[in-house]
Amino acid sequence: xxxxAKRISPSTVLFASAALALLSMIAFMTIxxxxxxxFILSFRGTxxxxxxxxxxxxxxxxxxxQTISGNRVLTPSIIGFDAMYTLLQTVMVFFxxxxxxxxxxxxxxxxxxxxxxxxxxxxxxxxLFSGGSRSLHLLMLVGVILGGLFRSLSSFLQRxxxxxxxxxxxxxxxxxFNSIDANLLGIAAxxxxxxxxxxxxxxxxxxxxxxxxxxxxxxxxxHQRVVTLLLALIxxxxxxxxxxxxxxxxxGLLVASLAWQLTPTASHRxxxxxxxxIAIATLVGGQVMLERLxxxxxxxxxxxxxxxxxxFIFLLIRGSAR
Amino acid sequence: MIEIQEVTKxxxxxxxxxxxxxxxxxxxxxxxxxxxxxxxxxLLSIVSRLxxxxxxKVLVDGLDVSRAAGDVLARRLSIMRQDNHITAxxxxxxxxxxxxxxxxxxxxxxxxxxHIDRSIAYLxxxxxxxxxxxxxxxxxxxxxxxxxxxxxxxxxxxxxxxxNNLDIKHAVETMKLLRRLADDFxxxxxxxxHDINFASAYSDRIVAMQGGRLAFEGPPQxxxxxxxxxxxxxxxxxxHAVGDTRLVNxxx
Numbered sequence: 001x002x003x004x005a006k007r008i009s010p011s012t013v014l015f016a017s018a019a020l021a022l023l024s025m026i027a028f029m030t031i032x033x034x035x036x037x038x039f040i041l042s043f044r045g046t047x048x049x050x051x052x053x054x055x056x057x058x059x060x061x062x063x064x065x066q067t068i069s070g071n072r073v074l075t076p077s078i079i080g081f082d083a084m085y086t087l088l089q090t091v092m093v094f095f096x097x098x099x100x101x102x103x104x105x106x107x108x109x110x111x112x113x114x115x116x117x118x119x120x121x122x123x124x125x126x127x128l129f130s131g132g133s134r135s136l137h138l139l140m141l142v143g144v145i146l147g148g149l150f151r152s153l154s155s156f157l158q159r160x161x162x163x164x165x166x167x168x169x170x171x172x173x174x175x176x177f178n179s180i181d182a183n184l185l186g187i188a189a190x191x192x193x194x195x196x197x198x199x200x201x202x203x204x205x206x207x208x209x210x211x212x213x214x215x216x217x218x219x220x221x222x223h224q225r226v227v228t229l230l231l232a233l234i235x236x237x238x239x240x241x242x243x244x245x246x247x248x249x250x251x252g253l254l255v256a257s258l259a260w261q262l263t264p265t266a267s268h269r270x271x272x273x274x275x276x277x278i279a280i281a282t283l284v285g286g287q288v289m290l291e292r293l294x295x296x297x298x299x300x301x302x303x304x305x306x307x308x309x310x311x312f313i314f315l316l317i318r319g320s321a322r
Numbered sequence: 323m324i325e326i327q328e329v330t331k332x333x334x335x336x337x338x339x340x341x342x343x344x345x346x347x348x349x350x351x352x353x354x355x356x357x358x359x360x361x362x363x364x365l366l367s368i369v370s371r372l373x374x375x376x377x378x379k380v381l382v383d384g385l386d387v388s389r390a391a392g393d394v395l396a397r398r399l400s401i402m403r404q405d406n407h408i409t410a411x412x413x414x415x416x417x418x419x420x421x422x423x424x425x426x427x428x429x430x431x432x433x434x435x436x437h438i439d440r441s442i443a444y445l446x447x448x449x450x451x452x453x454x455x456x457x458x459x460x461x462x463x464x465x466x467x468x469x470x471x472x473x474x475x476x477x478x479x480x481x482x483x484x485x486n487n488l489d490i491k492h493a494v495e496t497m498k499l500l501r502r503l504a505d506d507f508x509x510x511x512x513x514x515x516h517d518i519n520f521a522s523a524y525s526d527r528i529v530a531m532q533g534g535r536l537a538f539e540g541p542p543q544x545x546x547x548x549x550x551x552x553x554x555x556x557x558x559x560x561x562h563a564v565g566d567t568r569l570v571n572x573x574x
Contacts, residue, residue, distance in 0.1 A: 204423075204429075207410075207420070208420065211408055214367075214403055215408075218403075219420060220393035266416070
C-alpha cells in the first residue's frame, strides 16, 4: 500500500481526472452532432455549462461540508438543505398554483431561495454555536429534525394539492439534467464565481480545519468565523445546484468519497479539484451514456448511481483489503 | 508570564473550574496534578482558548486570550490535547508541518522545512515520517503530535497528559524532552500529569487542583509531602527521598 502511495503522485491523479473530465465534455459536444454547429453549440453548450456548474457546486460543497464536520459520510443534505428546497417549491405551487409558479421570474426566485437557504443555515449556526465541540453535532441533529419537519410539511401540502398542480410540482422536484433552466445560468454562474473567490481566500484554512476544531484553534484559525462563512457558502452552492437541476443527494457523497479515496493525500489543494473533475466526468459522461446508449430511456441519476455505486464498492473492497 | 485571574467555568450549575487565580512565570516546567475531574484539563483548555470561560480573564504575556487574534496567539502558545482524533489520512510529516501554519499559512518555506526536519529528528521519528498516522503505534502517534507542537515553536507550550499511551521508556524520554525545552530553549512548559512521581522528578513547580479549585502550589519539595498528597488525592502514601528526587509510594 505504501509503495502504491509512492507510485501514484497527487498530481497524476489530478491530471488523470482532469483529462477524463475534458474527454467527457468533448464527447458530449461532438458525438452524434449533425447539422448546423451554431445550433449545436448553443443547444449543447448551455446544457454543458449547466452540468459543469452543478458538478462544481455539488463537489465543492460536499467536500467542504465533510471537512468542517470531520465526517466522510455526511453531505449538506443532512442539515435539511434539500428538504428546504422541496418545501419552498411546494409552498410556491400551493399558494400560487402551477400557472402562477411558472410565471414567477426565475432569477428572482433563485435569489429568494438562496437567501432563504443561507439565512436558515446562518440562523441554525448562530443559535447553536455557543462554543464547545459538540455544537457541530448538535447542529447536524437539529438539521436532521428540521429536515424531517420540512419533508412532512411538504408531503402534507402535496397531499392537499390540486392533482394538476401536483404533477407540475413533481416535475420540478425530480432532478433532471435535460431541463436546465437557461435563464438561471447567468445568475448561477455569477453566484458560483463569487463563492469561489471567497473560498480561494479561505483555502489555506481548509487543511487545518480537517484536523478538528481544537487543533485548528490551536493553530490560530478563527474556527467559528471560518466555519460560519463556509456554511453560508455551502448553502449558496447547494442552492445553485438545486435551482438548476433539483435535489441530487447521492451524487455529492459519491463524488467526494471517490476523490478522498483516489487522491493519495488529504490536502484540499488536490482533493477539491479532483472532486470537481470526477463530478464533471460522471455527470457529463453519464449524460452522454444516457443520450447515446439508452436514448433517453432512463434517468441520469440512475446511470450515475449504478456505475458510481459499482466504482464505490470496488474502492471500498480494495481499501479494506490493503 | 501566564496570568489566570478569577477564572470560572461551569456546566449546568456545577463549577468545573471555580474562581482559579494563578500566575505561571516565564520559563521552567510546571506540572498540574490532581484527581480525575479536578478541572486540570478544563483549565488548560481555557488558557489555550479552546474553551470559553464564564467569568475571569487569562493573559499570556499581557495578551488577553479571549480577545487576541488567533494567529498572534498561535505564535506564542501551543497546546497538545489528550484525544487527537483526525479524520484526514495524514503522514507524520504532514502532521508535523501543520505546526508551521501560524507562520506560513500553508505555504511552507525552506525555513519551515528545516523546523519540520528538526522536530521530527528531535523525537526520533525519521524512520516513520512518511507513514500514515493510522499505521503507527499509540506511542509513535503521541510523539508525532508532540513533534507538531515542537514545530509550532512557541514560547509557551501546554501539554494535556502527554504521557498517555506511552511505555516507561518513551514516557521518560518525553519528560526529558519537555525538560530540555525548558532548560535549553527557555520555553515555558505546562504539563497536566497523572503520575505524581513524574511530576516530582521533572517539575520546577507543581500546581495541585481539586474540585475545580486551586488546592496548593509550590516547588516539588513542598508539594510532595504525605499530608498534602493525602489532602489532594485522598490516598495514604509514603514519601522517600532518593538522591534529590522525592518519590511517592502509594501501594499499600
